[in-house]
Amino acid sequence: MSETTQTLENKSFTLPPPQHNPALTLSSSASPRLTILILILTDAFALLFAAILALIIRTPFQNGVSIPSYLPIVPIITLCIPAFALARLYPGIPLTPARELRTITLTISLFALTLAALTFLLKEGPTYSRAMLLLSWMFAIILVPFARAMTRSIFSHRPFWGSPAVIIGSGTTARTLLRSLIHRPEIGLKPIAIMRSPYSFSARSIFQTIPVITDLSPAINNPKLLRRATAVIAFADFDSDQYEKILNITSQNFRSTILLPAIQHHASLWVTTTDIDGQLSLKIRHHLINPAKRLTKNILETILILIITPILFPIFSLICILIKLDSKGPIFFFQTRIGKHGLPFQMIKFRTMQTDSHHRLEEYLNLNPSKRIEWNRTHKLQHDPRITRIGRFLRKTSLDELPQLINVILSDMAIVGPRPIFPKDVKRYQADFDTYTLVRPGITGMWQTHGRNTLTYPERVQLDLYYVRNWSIWLDLHILIKTIPTVLFGKGAY
Known part of the structure; x- marks a missing residue:
């Protein structure tokens, strides 16, 4: 790999080939492939369970048709897994719960409609009845999101879950993101390092257990890590020249790159990227005016x-x-x-509350000054005497x-x-x-x-x-x- 020069903190430094750099080499147990496998098994179990529930409920109300006669539908249900893959539900990192719920519901619904159309065209009514399809659809759109949520709650704290991530930047935006990723492991991005930006201060004390690096060579020194790692770049922490050079490095080395724009506290959930004459643009849909x-x-x-x-x-x-x-x-x-x-x-x-709640509150706060601080902060008391x-x-x-x-x-x-x-x-x-x-x-x-x-x-x-x-x-x-x-x-x- 050729040497790449990058300017940070108003001075040049070089990212040398891995074999010549004795510096820190980052590592992570997080495995997107294992995460995908667990999610596929979760979805398959939920879909099959939905079909079995539909079979159990449907069969007693249909004379002359036993459960074995419906079993051919079970493997067909699992064909929904490739549809999930096409909908980018694997590994689903990062994917907000609302967007995931929408994608799952629409994918299952489209799959059910397609199966219903094929059933009608192939005249396989007794085997794939409309009631059976309706029940399977209903159970699936409930069970699949629930099963995924349970899986994340069980596995998201495990070292192997998710995708390793290098946070590039250490300003306010990057610090906010890092706290979110640490406190909400279900997001799936596991921070393994943060690269200091030229405008940061005392970064090592801020990020504590997360390694702080000054360039990307520790990550580039581990090719296996790069094949499953995500780079997250905070726009606001770098000037335009630095940003362009960092983006060139990440695009050549990391599996994927997430760009964290300087604009925060605005619509973020229903945003899509678009290309306007070669310019990267963000399209925000404002549902409230619809x-x-x-x-x-x-x-x-x-x-x-x-x-x-x-x-x-x-x-x-x-x-x-x-x-x-x-x-x-x-x-x-x-x-x-x-x-x-x-x-x-x-x-x-x-x-x-008691009808004399105001009097009780004042009396309680006067006797417990520490509780007045709690009251002034949230207007709530954990042990409210009223x-x-x-x-x-x-x-x-x-x-x-x-x-x-x-x-x-x-x-x-x-x-x-x-x-x-x-x-x-x-x-x-x-x-x-x-x-x-x-x-x-x-x-x-x-x-x-x-x-x-x-x-x-x-x-x-x-x-x-x-x-x-x-x-x-x-x-x-x-x-x-x-x-x-x-x-x-x-x-x-x-």
């Missing part, structure tokens, strides 16, 4: 309300009785919150928010959306407040599914803004699915 997509959200949420209201009514009634038996005071609690277009509305919740016995259970299970379904019916809120905020918290959003008010606040949202009360307020703000900027039906669906275990296990609730 009337059809917004109408679809309203219709789907209305249907969901109609489905769950009769189911939840007995629970709703029981909670009303328990609140009256537990403490004196009204059943419902009303609070002024900020809604769409910045208009205030009265949010409805089950009452979970909460009633039934109120503590309602908050832990989020059942205190059931009356907000009335707000949804009144069009004050949505089922999924940003967290409804107090009027006094408007200033926390600063220039982004107009962005926040583009949508109706939701009963559930990214704040609830990403830590709830364990988050700082700035983190809550960023999650709200991420939701608005990246909104789609698929993001809503992902949040709804993630809300279920959050509510069941009471994660971050108090």
